[in-house]
Every structure is written in C-alpha cells, then in structure tokens.
C-alpha cells in the first residue's frame with residue numbers, strides 16, 4: 381500500500397476526503413508540523429498532503445516544506461485561503477499540485493498517483509536532507525555495479541595488501557580509495573593522497589621519501605616525506621603510471637622492505653602504511669610498453685579494483701543527480717525543485733565521457749542556469765543537438781588547459797621537460813596532454 385503523510389493543522393477537513401476512492405493509499409494524519417517532523421524522522425514518504433484552511437501560518441508551513449523538499453507535496457485549500465499571497469507563494473514554490481475544497485476524490489487519486497510516480501523517479505535515499513546526502517565521501521548508487529563495487533571495497537578494506545584501482549577519469553577512484561581507508565582498521569590514521577602526475581619529476585623523490593638537512597642546496601632543515609607522514613594510515617598513489625622509472629625502483633624497495641631512507645641519509649626508517657594506487661590507464665599496457673616495471677606492477681596489483689564508467693551504471697543516474705542537486709543546493713534558486721522528466725531522459729541517453737565529475741559539472745551548471753521550477757535538458761547542456769560530451773564547463777576547462785600548455789611550451793622554446801616542470805606535471809602527463817590537444821609535432 382502506498383503511504384502518504386497528511387498534515388492537517390487544525391484538523392479541519394480530514395474526514396472530507398478520507399474516502400473509499402483513495403483505497404490504495406494509506407493516509408497518515410498528523411495535526412501539527414511537530415508531529416509531521418517526528419514521523420518524517422522515522423518513516424519514509426514520497427508524497428505529502430497539506431491541508432490549509434487559510435488560518436495556518438503560511439510562512440511557517442513554507443519553511444517546513446522547504447526542509448522537506450524531497451517529498452512531492454500536494455495542497456488542499458479552503459477556497460478563500462487562495463486569496464492570500466502567502467498561499468500563492470506556497471503553491472508556486474513548494475507544491476506539485478493543489479485542490480480546493482470540496483475535494484473531488486477521483487481527481488485527488490490521480491494527483492497522488494502522479495506525485496507518487498515522480499517520487500519513485502526521484503528515488504530519494506531513505507533518509508532526509510538534514511541527516512545525510514551531503515556527505516562528500518559517500519559512494520552514492522544502488523545499481524548492481526555499484527553494489528558489487530561496495531562489496532569489493534568492504535572486502536579489500538579488511539586486509540592489508542596493496543590495492544590497485546583502475547577507472548576512467550572522474551569515475552570515482554579517489555572516492556573509492558577513501559572508502560577503503562575509512563572502512564579499514566587504519567581509519568583512525570592518516571589518508572595521504574599524492575598525485576604522481578602532478579608533481580614535477582625532480583621533486584617526487586623528496587616529496588615521497590623526505591630529506592635530511594643539507595641533502596641538497598636549499599635543504600636547510602630535515603623534512604619527512606609523504607610516505608612517512610602516512611605512517612599508521614593509507615598512502616594513496618594517484619596516477620601511479622606517471623611515477624618516473626627511477627622512482628619505481630625506490631617504491632618497489634619500500635614495498636619489499638617496509639622501510640625508507642630520506643634523501644641524504646642511509647638510515648632506514650620503518651614505516652607502516654597501506655598502499656592504494658590508482659591509474660586511469662591500464663597499467664598492464666604501460667608494463668607491456670616497457671614504461672612501468674613489471675615487478676612493481678605485481679606488487680601493487682595484489683587486489684585489483686575496477687571502477688565502472690558511469691555509462692555502464694546508468695541506473696545510478698537519478699540518484700546521483702539528485703545527490704549533487706542537494707549537495708550544491710546553496711547554488712540554486714529557491715524555486716528550483718528538481719529534474720524534469722525530459723532532463724532525466726537526456727541524462728540516461730548521454731554517454732558521460734567525463735563520468736561522475738562531468739555529471740557534477742552539468743548539475744552545477746543547471747542549478748545556475750535553470751529559469752523554471754524544474755531542470756531541463758538545455759540547463760544541463762544536454763538538449764538535442766548539443767555536442768555530446770562537451771559541457772560548457774568542460775569546454776572552458778579544455779580551452780584554458782590548451783592555452784596554458786601552448787604558452788608554457790612557447791616560453792620554454794618547446795622544451796617539454798621545462799614546460800612540464802613549470803606546469804607542475806610529469807613529462808608523461810605533459811605528453812598525454814599534448815596528445816589530447818594535438819600539440820605534438
């Protein structure tokens with residue numbers, strides 16, 4: 381039986397429509413907002429009914445409905461109540477439909493059915509806004525692929541062996557690494573991420589392993605490296621494929637011996653860290669191409685974990701879109717209620733080359749662009765005719781990335797190493813970016 385929460389402040393008209401016609405609905409009546417709040421904390425509703433006799437404080441009601449915007453709300457008004465401006469705003473901003481007394485039960489049945497359909501489509505998590513949904517580290521999704529992934533994360537979190545995460549750009553590799561850490565017995569220790577592709581090759585060694593005073597000119601005092609700082613926790617080696625070959629040897633030695641020595645010292649320091657590495661390229665290919673050490677690969681890939689691309693788990697799209705809609709709610713206009721049916725369809729049709737990160741960008745853009753109460757395909761940059769996979773934000777990022785590469789290459793006289801250093805990326809990354817923007821001669 382479908383459930384509906386009915387708020388009838390003043391118990392004015394409850395009996396009027398509690399009719400046989402709504403026989404497939406289980407209606408839970410409350411006569412105060414406080415009781416409604418209490419019920420909403422313990423039960424899950426997709427649809428709510430508000431009875432308004434014109435006397436209740438419309439502003440208080442509006443505040444309540446705003447907090448519980450994840451339900452589809454239907455209003456029932458005394459005819460004279462509609463004259464008040466407060467009621468107009470209430471209807472426009474918070475209700476998906478309204479009726480006036482006396483209620484036509486057949487039409488109300490249709491309305492509630494429709495609202496229920498929408499609520500199902502929006503498929504909210506079983507908890508409401510104040511409690512959660514804003515947790516930036518939660519892995520959202522309840523499709524089969526996501527359940528499988530969560531299951532794998534649970535398993536690998538319990539053991540100490542290295543994990544190698546593979547997934548397309550923006551698919552959630554770092555989030556998965558954080559989840560592994562958070563569920564492991566090291567959760568109380570540090571989670572230290574390092575992006576091997578973003579640190580200049582000349583600096584990676586000292587960043588990872590640290591240095592002693594006087595190890596090189598400018599080393600005026602000793603400094604612990606990132607590996608040491610992860611002691612008792614997890615070290616997340618992102619874009620491990622970008623680790624320069626000479627450092628691959630050092631990392632391998634660390635994995636074998638569980639000790640490091642800082643630059644400028646031969647003293648071995650024992651460090652207890654769990655390694656989680658990630659790559660957006662198949663590391664096996666890099667091994668085959670001779671740019672990644674095979675022995676290191678096997679050390680790292682004890683527990684391989686593949687993050688499915690977003691297009692392979694489209695069933696998660698409504699939930700994810702809703703999640704980001706709420707996460708970035710402060711960027712939206714108060715009128716905006718959610719996604720239109722066509723927007724959801726457009727999302728289901730899109731190929732999502734940029735995966736979850738692209739979804740975040742599109743939703744944030746839509747929050748800013750939307751004029752109406754519901755987000756349209758156009759707001760998402762997914763209107764028919766739009767070029768698939770190029771959200772304006774991505775466009776802008778692509779353009780500025782290309783511009784930065786061009787300028788840096790020009791300044792360095794097309795010296796790739798120099799340009800890479802200037803931009804703070806590895807040479808491998810630099811070549812990848814140059815290929816991406818067709819800048820290789």
Ligand SMILES: Nc1ncnc2c1ncn2[C@@H]1O[C@H](COP(=O)(O)OP(=O)(O)OP(=O)(O)O)[C@@H](O)[C@H]1O
Nearest residue numbers: 518519520548549550551552553554555660736737
């Ligand atoms: N299942 C998910 N639920 C909620 N948020 C997610 C999910 N997957 C990814 N995200 C979010 O998407 C964004 C991209 O995820 P993340 O940084 O983990 O991807 P990545 O694979 O490391 O990307 P890149 O290859 O670009 O570094 C982050 O903001 C992350 O919080």
Ligand SMILES: [Mg+2]
Nearest residue numbers: 550553554618
């Ligand atoms: Mg990442």
